[in-house]
Amino acid sequence: MATPEASQRVGLLFGSFNPIHTGHLILANFMATRTDLSAVWLVVSPQSPFKVEEELLPEAARLSLVELAIAGNDRLRALDVEFTMPRPSYTIDTLDELRRQHPGTEFVLITGGDNLAGLPRWKGAERLRTELDVYVYPRPGFAVDVLPDWPRVRVVEAPLLDISATFIRHSLQAGASIRYLVPDDVAQEIEAKGYWQR
Ligand SMILES: Nc1ncnc2c1ncn2[C@@H]1O[C@H](COP(=O)(O)OP(=O)(O)OP(=O)(O)O)[C@@H](O)[C@H]1O
Numbered sequence: 001m002a003t004p005e006a007s008q009r010v011g012l013l014f015g016s017f018n019p020i021h022t023g024h025l026i027l028a029n030f031m032a033t034r035t036d037l038s039a040v041w042l043v044v045s046p047q048s049p050f051k052v053e054e055e056l057l058p059e060a061a062r063l064s065l066v067e068l069a070i071a072g073n074d075r076l077r078a079l080d081v082e083f084t085m086p087r088p089s090y091t092i093d094t095l096d097e098l099r100r101q102h103p104g105t106e107f108v109l110i111t112g113g114d115n116l117a118g119l120p121r122w123k124g125a126e127r128l129r130t131e132l133d134v135y136v137y138p139r140p141g142f143a144v145d146v147l148p149d150w151p152r153v154r155v156v157e158a159p160l161l162d163i164s165a166t167f168i169r170h171s172l173q174a175g176a177s178i179r180y181l182v183p184d185d186v187a188q189e190i191e192a193k194g195y196w197q198r
């Protein structure tokens, strides 16, 4: 008899989450509730391969903010699987690890439209192209028809969200309010810890 996990299709949203914001949350919840996915796991990457960020919060702090943000949403889960893996964090390696840990689960890669054009340069791109369904959430300013050779890419029709972690960090550095750009609990924690504030 099939176990509940055997039929599960889970979306993986990889990110720096520096910090998590409402854009991530709307995206993740949209994928978890309006597609064939039963859940979305937010994978916090200690170090994204292409990103050189000077103001990267320690991964444990970023994970904590993700956990605060998704508390109470049964369809979302935060993962620290990359914390004990080599850096930078390559998605194909994490995918292999998660497939090993969850043999009954079928994983789908979720990404924002800004990362789509770069996918062919990711480690193991040919495996990603052929082995995975990729669900894309469009992002303002980025074309989504850039990978005609990736037949497993599917772009969802969803409201565009012009929110980024960069904007949150810059707002904090400028002393501007980030209310509603991140959940209240996250804003309070950022303020209490003084993250990105000068
Ligand atoms: N507003 C958004 N619309 C669509 N996708 C998004 C949005 N914000 C983040 N994403 C996607 O979420 C994933 C993780 O993003 P990430 O943690 O790098 O956040 P970010 O806001 O892009 O950060 P930064 O501004 O620091 O570059 C990526 O696939 C990214 O494309």
Ligand SMILES: O=C(O)c1ccc[n+]([C@@H]2O[C@H](COP(=O)([O-])O)[C@@H](O)[C@H]2O)c1
Residues within 6 Å of the ligand: 014, 015, 016, 043, 044, 045, 047, 048, 049, 050, 051, 089, 090, 091, 092, 115, 121, 122, 123
């Ligand atoms: O595996 C790769 O080669 C690869 C290259 C670029 C980005 N990624 C992953 O994509 C996620 C989002 O990337 P970024 O740079 O927008 O934060 C992040 O978690 C990275 O680990 C992965």
